[in-house]
Amino acid sequence: MKNRALNNRALNNQAMNNQAMKNQAMESNALTLKHIGKSYSVDGKVFPVIRDISLEVAKGEFITIVGHSGCGKTTLLKMIAGLVECNEGEIIRNGVKATAPGTDCGMVFQDHRLMPWLRVKANVGFGLRRMKRRERAELVQRHLQLVNLEEFSSAWPHQLSGGMAQRAAIARGLVTDPEILLLDEPFSALDALTRIQMQLEILQIWRKKKTTMIMVTHDIDEAVFLGERVVIMTACPGEIREIVSIPGNVRLHRDSTEFAQYRDYVFRHFFVDEKDAGMTKSHRVS
Numbered sequence: 300m301k302n303r304a305l306n307n308r309a310l311n312n313q314a315m316n317n318q319a320m321k322n323q324a325m326e327s328n329a330l331t332l333k334h335i336g337k338s339y340s341v342d343g344k345v346f347p348v349i350r351d352i353s354l355e356v357a358k359g360e361f362i363t364i365v366g367h368s369g370c371g372k373t374t375l376l377k378m379i380a381g382l383v384e385c386n387e388g389e390i391i392r393n394g395v396k397a398t399a400p401g402t403d404c405g406m407v408f409q410d411h412r413l414m415p416w417l418r419v420k421a422n423v424g425f426g427l428r429r430m431k432r433r434e435r436a437e438l439v440q441r442h443l444q445l446v447n448l449e450e451f452s453s454a455w456p457h458q459l460s461g462g463m464a465q466r467a468a469i470a471r472g473l474v475t476d477p478e479i480l481l482l483d484e485p486f487s488a489l490d491a492l493t494r495i496q497m498q499l500e501i502l503q504i505w506r507k508k509k510t511t512m513i514m515v516t517h518d519i520d521e522a523v524f525l526g527e528r529v530v531i532m533t534a535c536p537g538e539i540r541e542i543v544s545i546p547g548n549v550r551l552h553r554d555s556t557e558f559a560q561y562r563d564y565v566f567r568h569f570f571v572d573e574k575d576a577g578m579t580k581s582h583r584v585s
């Protein structure tokens with residue numbers, strides 16, 4: 300009897316230690332998603348959009364997310380940003396339950412969303428309105444330099460090219476020094492060459508600022524090039540189909556055989572349900 304009580308106590312202690320270790324790991328995460336679910340209601344009908352998504356993102360990690368159109372990627376980012384509520388589960392952002400937007404988490408959208416009535420510097424500094432003028436000007440200047448736009452600080456948004464406007468949006472997302480930057484297909488409207496240049500720039504920024512980056516993209520090449528882990532989602536309702544870790548020595552070498560193998564692997568798992576996606580037999584996952 301006494302032995303059983305001792306064993307129970309030992310098991311309880313073990314469980315408490317495990318929980319403490321789990322809590323510690325969670326605290327060192329930038330983001331923890333626990334069984335997230337989301338449905339939208341349209342004309343009285345309920346449509347599930349996201350189903351049971353769990354994910355842990357370490358501080359400073361670069362995650363890319365690929366998934367079919369309409370599988371809930373933007374909804375997922377908006378829930379992380381606290382712009383949309385989830386129906387199920389819990390989102391822990393920087394150790395705190397995320398229920399509202401905060402300066403710890405910035406977001407860059409597919410379209411730049413710069414305010415046309417404000418100059419570039421005022422757009423970038425918009426989130427710093429409460430800061431003293433001088434400090435604010437310094438921060439804005441530093442972030443315009445980071446995205447190579449310092450010469451255009453007084454320009455109006457309509458005077459920028461697509462790539463420049465997207466850079467300004469990235470500067471605006473980073474200026475509050477968020478722990479997490481969410482990027483929702485930020486380069487999809489750009490031409491191929493500007494896009495490659497922007498990918499290199501975002502990598503440099505990531506290395507300099509060590510911000511945790513979570514980027515949604517439809518471009519598998521981009522996902523493998525930038526992501527330390529690539530999250531592949533299923534079609535709607537979006538679930539995580541697979542998470543592929545890309546080794547550091549592979550992801551940055553776009554012309555290597557290993558890179559091509561990873562890209563092919565993500566491609567095959569992305570189209571796993573598609574019988575008519577123009578795939579040869581060798582592309583299909585058996």
Ligand SMILES: Nc1ncnc2c1ncn2[C@@H]1O[C@H](COP(=O)(O)OP(=O)(O)OP(=O)(O)O)[C@@H](O)[C@H]1O
Pocket residue numbers: 339340341348366367368369370371372373374375535
């Ligand atoms: N506010 C809303 N009310 C109702 N339905 C919505 C709302 N926002 C999104 N949806 C629906 O949720 C689904 C997922 O939308 P979401 O924008 O998250 O997809 P996505 O994966 O980002 O797609 P895409 O790759 O085309 O950007 C879609 O069917 C969309 O119609």
Ligand SMILES: [Mg+2]
Pocket residue numbers: 372373374483
């Ligand atoms: Mg979207």
